[in-house]
Amino acid sequence: MKFHEIEISEKEEKYVLEALRSGSTAGRGKYTQAVESELKRKLACPHVYMTTSGTHALEMAMRLSDLTVGDEVLVPSYTFPSTANAVLLAGATPILLPVDEETLCLSSDIIRKHVTSRTKAVMVVHYAGICHDMDRIVEICRRKKLILIEDAAQAFGSLYKGKPLGTFGDFGCLSFHGTKNDVAGEGGALIISEVHISQGNKDTVRLAERFLEKGTDRMAFLRGEQATYEWRGAGSSYVPSDILMALLKAQLESHDRRFDRRREIVGKYVQAFMPYCSENLRIFKGFRGEYALEEERTEPIGISNGHIFYICFKTPEMGLRFKEKMDAYEIPVRQHFVPLHVSKMGSDLGYAPDVFTNEFDLFERLYRLPLHTKLTESETTYIINGAKASIEYAMEGTV
Numbered sequence: 138m139k140f141h142e143i144e145i146s147e148k149e150e151k152y153v154l155e156a157l158r159s160g161s162t163a164g165r166g167k168y169t170q171a172v173e174s175e176l177k178r179k180l181a182c183p184h185v186y187m188t189t190s191g192t193h194a195l196e197m198a199m200r201l202s203d204l205t206v207g208d209e210v211l212v213p214s215y216t217f218p219s220t221a222n223a224v225l226l227a228g229a230t231p232i233l234l235p236v237d238e239e240t241l242c243l244s245s246d247i248i249r250k251h252v253t254s255r256t257k258a259v260m261v262v263h264y265a266g267i268c269h270d271m272d273r274i275v276e277i278c279r280r281k282k283l284i285l286i287e288d289a290a291q292a293f294g295s296l297y298k299g300k301p302l303g304t305f306g307d308f309g310c311l312s313f314h315g316t317k318n319d320v321a322g323e324g325g326a327l328i329i330s331e332v333h334i335s336q337g338n339k340d341t342v343r344l345a346e347r348f349l350e351k352g353t354d355r356m357a358f359l360r361g362e363q364a365t366y367e368w369r370g371a372g373s374s375y376v377p378s379d380i381l382m383a384l385l386k387a388q389l390e391s392h393d394r395r396f397d398r399r400r401e402i403v404g405k406y407v408q409a410f411m412p413y414c415s416e417n418l419r420i421f422k423g424f425r426g427e428y429a430l431e432e433e434r435t436e437p438i439g440i441s442n443g444h445i446f447y448i449c450f451k452t453p454e455m456g457l458r459f460k461e462k463m464d465a466y467e468i469p470v471r472q473h474f475v476p477l478h479v480s481k482m483g484s485d486l487g488y489a490p491d492v493f494t495n496e497f498d499l500f501e502r503l504y505r506l507p508l509h510t511k512l513t514e515s516e517t518t519y520i521i522n523g524a525k526a527s528i529e530y531a532m533e534g535t536v
Contacts, residue, residue, distance in 0.1 A: 138520075140469040142511045143320055144395060152383035164376030165350075165359055168383040175389050176311075176326055180301045184329040184342055186349055187382060191290040191312025191325035192219040193375045197348055198308035198327060199227035199258075201341055202284045208257035210286075213243045214478040214488075215496050216262045220288050221477055229257065233478045233486070235493035237269050239419070245273035252277070258284035263292035263302050265445040267424055271297050271305045278306070286310065287328075293319060294396050294442035297424070307333035313385055318399060318444055319392055321385035324377050348372045398510045399443025402517055404428050406446045406506060409521045413528050417451040417535050446506050447473070448528070453501035455531045460504060462527035468520055470504045 156168055169187050176185045188194045204210070208229040212221050213236045221231040234251055237244040241264045248259055259278055261268065278285040285306030289295075292302040293311050303309030309328035313321040329341055346356040352372025357363055403421070407428035410420045422428055424439035450456045463470045476496045478488035491497050507520060 138468065138507060138516055139509070139511075140471055140505075140507045141316060142509045143315065144391070144510045146387065146391065148390065149384050149387040152387045153380055156380045156383035159379075162378055162380050164378060165356070166379030166382070168379045168386050169377065172382045172385050172389065173326075175386070179389075180304055180309075180328060182301075182304050182328055182330065184331075184334070184345075186327045186329075186345060187377050188325040188327055188349070188375045189377045190323050191288075191310055191314060192223070193373075194310035194312075194325040194327040195219055195223035195260075195286070195288060196226055197345060197375060198286045198310055199223045199229070200348060201308065201329075201345055202227070202258050202286070204229040204257055207255065209253070209255045210258045210260055211243070211248055211251055211256060212260045212477075213262050213264075214476045214483070214493055215241055215264065215474055215499060216288065216477065217290070217474060218477065218480075218482070219290075220260060220262055221482075224260070231260075231477075231486075232256070233483065233488060235496060236264075238495050240267055240269050241265065242267065242269045243274070244269040245277055248274060249277055252281055252283070256281070256283060258286060260286045260288055261306070262288040262290075263295065265421055265447065266292045266295040266302070266442040267439060268292070268295075268297050268302055271302075275305055284308075290314075290325075291317070291444045292442060293317070294392065295440060295444075297439040303328050304330060306330065307338075313388075318395065318442055319385065319388040321377065321381040321388070324381050324385060344370075349375050395510045396442060399508065400441070401443075402508055402512060403441070403443045403446050405517060405521065409525065410448065410528070413525075413532075417455065417532060418528065419449045421445060421447045443508065445473075446508050447503050448506070448524070449499070449503045450531060451502070451535075453498050455535070456502045456504060458533075459527045459531035462530045463504075463523060466519075466523035466527070468523045469507060472500055473503055473505060475500045 204227040206228045209232050210224045212231040214233040215236045224231040243261050287303050287306045287309040289303035289309050290312035295302045311326040313324040351374050352370050353366050354369050355366040358366035423441040424437050426435035427437040477483045479490045
């Protein structure tokens with residue numbers, strides 16, 4: 138049994154082989170354009186650009202936010218280093234913040250408390266494909282004239298109040314890394330919202346295209362808008378190979394089926410482990426009301442994409458006992474992020490390990506279960522039964 142496994146069909150092989158045989162293996166080819174068109178349709182957003190990674194999408198968003206030395210960007214501490222690195226590479230300062238205990242995402246209350254005169258932008262991370270109160274976060278950012286960036290690396294396909302995550306802010310950043318629900322091997326996408334453009338930022342699209350293409354106006358040239366292209370300003374090479382986009386094109390064509398299957402597995406996990414929830418144990422429950430027991434069913438505020446299911450214990454000791462038992466069952470489980478403020482770099486930025494009490498040892502308390510579309514029904518049942526026994530073993534001696 139594998140913790141994560143990519144579902145590859147004949148279609149993925151067919152498209153990749155077509156891209157290889159076409160001789161058009163660099164960027165901005167047929168498959169790149171097809172994927173961008175599909176994402177624009179799915180996200181109902183006219184400005185989507187494929188990048189070489191979700192990390193590079195974040196870096197582009199920071200560059201396009203016109204940050205400078207002295208600017209500060211609010212960032213959750215519980216995230217992957219790419220989130221904060223994008224801020225540092227733009228010359229600004231990431232201000233690490235605690236996350237909401239239930240969602241492990243930034244909340245509007247946390248953001249409101251930490252905005253200062255130096256705050257230029259807010260970077261929210263949609264951990265496990267969900268978010269906190271995005272409508273209130275958007276309202277705060279607009280009122281305070283702050284740029285809002287969504288690190289939606291884990292959230293492609295998720296909806297909050299009917300709107301795709303990644304499309305609420307000025308910029309949204311997706312990932313199609315090999316560990317995500319839809320994969321390109323390596324790849325990402327930058328979303329530029331219509332709201333951002335309507336607020337006097339009409340040059341953003343041109344600047345994004347320039348930055349993608351090594352500081353040139355090559356994309357206008359490829360569209361036939363001009364006879365040549367040349368160096369126009371600062372830029373880099375963030376355009377993915379068309380071979381990778383061929384793989385992603387096939388993945389997107391089977392997205393809906395795999396989306397439903399992942400959500401089905403998460404639903405089984407939630408229903409199985411909900412009775413164990415207490416002050417000693419929390420689990421991923423999706424959006425409020427999404428996977429509630431039948432007698433507690435309410436209209437959910439969102440639909441998550443089934444990217445992650447986790448069990449979070451009150452103490453590291455409970456977590457270790459849980460893993461010990463799961464190892465005995467040969468069921469792979471994984472921890473996740475070391476909170477940034479606890480890391481070596483967090484220390485260098487001046488953060489004490491215990492500055493955020495709730496997530497000081499989160500890395501040692503949170504465990505993710507296997508979750509992918511190649512899990513069989515019997516494997517899913519085996520995971521559930523093994524995890525139940527492991528939870529009971531972990532909780533022995535607790536009240």
